[in-house]
Amino acid sequence: MIFRSLEEDYWHLCESVQVWDVSCQRQVEITGPDTQKLVQLMTPRDLSQAELGQCFYAPLCDETGGMINDPILIKHSNNHWWLSIADSDVMLWAKGLATGFGLDALVTEPDIWPLAVQGPKAEELLSRVFGKEISRILFFRSRTFNYQGTKMLVARSGWSKQGGFEIYVNDAELGGQLWDELFAKGEDLNVGPGCPNLIERIESGLLSFGGDMGYDTTPFECGLDQYVSLDADIESLSLEELRTRKSKTKLIGIVIDRKVNLIDKRVFIGSNVVGKITSDTWSPRYSAFLAFARCELKHLEDAQNLHVKTTSGEVSAWITDLPFDFETLGLTGIEEGRSI
Template sequence: MMPALAVSRRTRSTPFTSRVEAMGVQAYTVYNHMLLPTAFQGIEEDYWHLCEHVQVWDVSCERQVEITGPDAQKLIQLMTPRDLSNARAGQCFYLPLCDEKGMLINDPIAIKHSDDHWWLSIADSDVKLWAKGIATGMQLDVKVCEPDVWPLAVQGPKAEELMARVFGEEVKDIRFFQYRHLNYRDTDMVVARSGWSKQGGFEIYVNDAELGCMLWDDLFSAGEDLQVAPGCPNLIERIESGLLSFGNDMDYSDTPLECGLDKYVSLSADINSLSIEALRNSTPRHQLVGLVCQGKHSFTATGVYMEELCVGEITSWAWSPKYGVTLAFARCNPAGMDEGVSLTVNSDSGAQPVVLSGLPFNFNDLGLTAHEAGQSESVTGKPV
C-alpha cells in the first residue's frame, strides 16, 4: 500500500483543484511545491483515452518565472546556452538552463512577450531563486517574480476542435510553439500550441483564479460529444514519445550534451551565456539512451549490465501497451553504447536482455507494430 500524501499550504492547491477532485483524481505528486495529478482512471486507461480523444490537465505546477525590465533578454540569454538573438514575440522556446559549469538547472518553455518581458514556464526546480541571484550579482535592471498564472492544458487528437468551440476558430491558426492572446469571458489569456504530450494540444495560461472553474466547466460542456475527460501528464505516453522529465531523466549532475539536447546548445554562436564556454570544452561522460525489453516486465533495480559490469542506470520505464514491450530511458557510459553490445537489466522475472535505442524511439526501425486498445496487459514503472 502506497503512503498517503499529506496536503497543506506548502503543497499549494490550484484554481482547478475542486474540479480535479470532483472528477476522481486517484493520485498526486508534488511539483514546484504544488499538487500535480498523476492518475484518474489508471495510467493505462488514461493513456489510451489521451491517444484517442481529448483531456483537460491541471498543470498549474508549471510555474511562470516572469522576468521584466530593460535587461530581461540579457538575463534570459545568460541562463541558457541556446542562442536567442533572433527570438520574436509570440514564440515559445524549449531552453536548457545551465550554470557556469554547464550543468542543467531546469528545462523550461520560454515565452517571449517582448525584449523586456519573458516568462519561463519551468520544470520542477527553484529557477526564480537562481534568476534573482544572477540578476542581483550582475546588477541587472530586471524584476524577477512568480505571477498569478495557472496553466491549463488541453491535449489529445480532438484538442483543436474543443479549443475552437471555447476560444473561437482563431485557435486553429496558432502554429506549434507559438501563442496568441485570446479572449475568454472578457479576459485576455495567452494560448499556446504546446504541451507535455505528442498527441497535439494547447496550453491556456489562466491569469484570473476566479475564471478557473468556469473555464474548466466550459471545456467539459463543449466537449461532451468529444469524450473529453480529466487527465494529466502520462508516463507511458511521455516515454513512448521520448519526453524527458527533469529530476528523473536528468538533473543537476548532467549537461544538456549528455541528455540528447545538443540541438538546443548553440556552441558556435557568439552569445553571452554563463555556460557556453564550459559546454564548448566539455566531454560527455555518459549519454541518455532508450532501452527496449521484449514482453511485460517490472524492473526491480536500476542497473544496466554488460555481463557483470554495470554500464548504466535506468531513469524511467513503462510498459507500452501499444507496442507490447517495456521501454526505458537510461544513462549509459560509453562502454554500454558500443554497437552490438549485449545488455541486460534485472526484472521481477530475472535478468532480461534489452536492445539499445536512440531517443526518441523509432518504432519502425525497431520492428515494432502498434496494437489497438485492449490488446495487451498493463504494468507501469517510475511515476511522472
C-alpha cells in the first residue's frame, strides 16, 4: 500500500511518525498447563528463560527444519502465550501438534487487532495518549496500559528499524477512538497513515515470509542463526534435524550503484544461474539498487560479484552479507538531500 509515493512514505517514516493498521496480523493464543511445552516444541529458539512481558522473534520450524512462520512470541505467563504471526497459517499446525503430542493446551484466535505506531517520533506521540510511562518499555518488552477503562497491551516492537510500538487493540470501537486520538494529538508531529515500507524494510534487512523465506528454507539459510539454540537442552520439533542438515542456499545482499530495471529475477555468475532475487528496491538515501537474493551456496564460495539482466543489458552487482553494512560498502547516506 502506498499513501503518497513509495519514496515520500519512506522519508516520512524515517523522519516523523506513522500509524499502521496491521489488524491483519493475527494472534494465535495458547493457554493451558502444557502451553510452554507446545510453544517450545514449535521453535528451535530456547524459551526457557523467558520473562513475563518479554517478546521474542522466533522462527517456527517443522520436523525437517523448514520454516513455518517467523512470528513475535509474547509471554503473558507460563500458561499463556501469544504468537503474533506473519504471512502464513500457524493455528491449524499448532492445533495438530497439541493433539498429536497429547498436550493439555488450547489453541485459539483472540479478538485482537494490532495497531503499529512507527518512526522516531512514535514515543512522543504515545506518551501523549498513554502517559510518560510509555518510555519505560524496553525494546521487545510489553506492558499493559489503561485506555478509556480498557486494558491494552503495548510492546516496543514493529516491522521497521525506525523505532516504535505495537498496540494490541482488544476492542474494535475503542480502536477507532484510539486511531482518531493518535492523529489529533500528533498533528504537530506530522503524523500520517502508513504501512510497512519496502525501501525501509530492505535497507534494514527485514525479511518477508513467503518471499525471502518459506517452507523449503531453514533459519540458517535465511541468516537467522542467532535465533537457533543448537546447544540448548530443549524439546523442539526441528532442533535435531537442524543440527545435522546442511544448508544448500544462502540469502545474500546485492548492491548496484545505479538504477536498473530488471528483465527477470535471476542472478548469474558467468553463464550459470545461481539464484534469484526475492526482494529489491531503489534506495534514495544511498543512491543504490538494493536486493535480497537466494543463491546456491556452492557457487558463492569464491564469488566477489555476480550479474543480473536488465533492460540496459547485463549489469554487475556486489555481493554482501545481510543486513547491509553501508559504511563497509562505502555508501554515504543522505537525509532529505543532506549528507549524513
